[in-house]
Amino acid sequence: MSNKHIKTIKDGFWAGNPIFVQTLGICSALAVTTKVQNALVMGLALTGVTGLSNVAISLMRNVIPHRIRLIVEMIVIAALVILFDQLLKAYYFEMSEQLSVYVGLIITNCIVLGRAEAYALQNGPFSSFLDGIGNGMGYAAVLVTVAVFRELLGSGGLWNHRIMPASYEPIQLMVLAPGAFIMLGLLYWVFRGLNPVKEEK
Amino acid sequence: MPKKGETIKTVSFAALVSLVAGVLLLWAGMGLKDRISKNEKVKKYSYILRALGVSIPENCSADKVISLYHQSVKTEEVNGVERYLYKKDGAVVSYAYPIQGKGLWGTIKGFLAVDPDLCTVKAVSFYELKETPGLGAEIQKSGFTKQFKGKKMMRPCGSGDIILHVKKHGTANKKIEVDGISGATLTSVAVDKIIVHGIQAVAKTRSGHAGAPVGGERQ
Secondary structure, three states: OOHHHHHHHHHHHHHOOOOOOOOOOHHHHHHOOOOHHHHHHHHHHHHHHHHHHHHHHHHHOOOOOHHHHHHHHHHHHHHHHHHHHHHHHHHOHHHHHHHHHHOHHHHHOHHHHHHHHHHHOOOOHHHHHHHHHHHHHHHHHHHHHHHHHHHHHHHOEEOOEEOOOOOOOOOHHHHOHHHHHHHHHHHHHHHHHHOOOOOOO | OOOHHHHHHHHHHHHHHHHHHHHHHHHHHHHHHHHHHHHHHHHHHHHHHHHHOOOOOOOOOHHHHHHHHHHHEEEEEEOOEEEEEEEEOOEEEEEEEEEEEEOOOOEEEEEEEEOOOOOEEEEEEEEEOOOOOOOHHHHHOHHHHHHHOOOEOEOOOOOOOEOOOEEOOOOOOOOOOEEOOOOOHHHHHHHHHHHHHHHHHHHHHHOOOOOOOOOOOOO
């Protein structure tokens, strides 16, 4: 893999992190982060879907009529997500039970469509694949980080195991929606402090 | 206006993409259908078995769950109410009634298992729901469902006075009621309705029920 390819992945993961820099995928980042396990599987599912949809769109990039490109992108994404959901139901039933509606909601995740529009339409299949993987991993990393704090503080454990001492009273707020906003906001602050992004005027 | 040739190209491209996606999904759906419906059947069976108090060995294979179910569980219909029963040495150990109702995001389905006296709850479990993970979906966890075990459904036994309710978190009298999920009041209210409905179904089967102690005469 050349340096250029590694940079493509790194850009998606860090410099152009989908959540903190592009501000996409916030909804699911708030919703599925009550437990680390859910956050991780959701992150992996999105990584797979973004990578594959980027490849498919990139292969068609020279033949897609410009006027219907969004519709075509949606068809590709929806088909992949349904396929993934069915595979999960057939082979990892318990996991699909855990994630319930959120797998289906990957269809509406702006990151997938965003990368198809912003990257796959202009680049070759291999770098598009890497871009999708990089962005997916950037998203997954943020989700898992948020979930670690929320599960630890809100349920007193990690990966469904209690690790806080018995005397620790879980903070209910952390598993509720406001806890997600607070946690994501704090992480946003830390991330932007470490990785200043020039705002366009 | 776009040229005519361009329009034809656009339409045929859209049709082609839809066709490919459709065929792909149809093919995958047909290939996976059997596995998925078997998974769902095993899940339902294991919920019924657990509700009835039949122990399922650990790491039990799917086929074993199905044969265990056919061995130990019978279904019957009493006064228009369908129920599952588990007999051991000729005596009924427990009954399970399917319960369902509208939750916050979709239908909640589960089982209400009762002792042969038709008054005491043995277990409550929910096997299908679309509630919010981490909030409403917590009603599937044992932390919530274990509260039902041993609770009396009505007082006096056999009357129409239902005393078992799911209350908003922190307001339940835990000796007779069940504490709802914090942050999921709407789901808790929905579960209360479903349980009450289930208890009414249990009461309906009482009149056709031989050998059960009949408490109050009010109906």
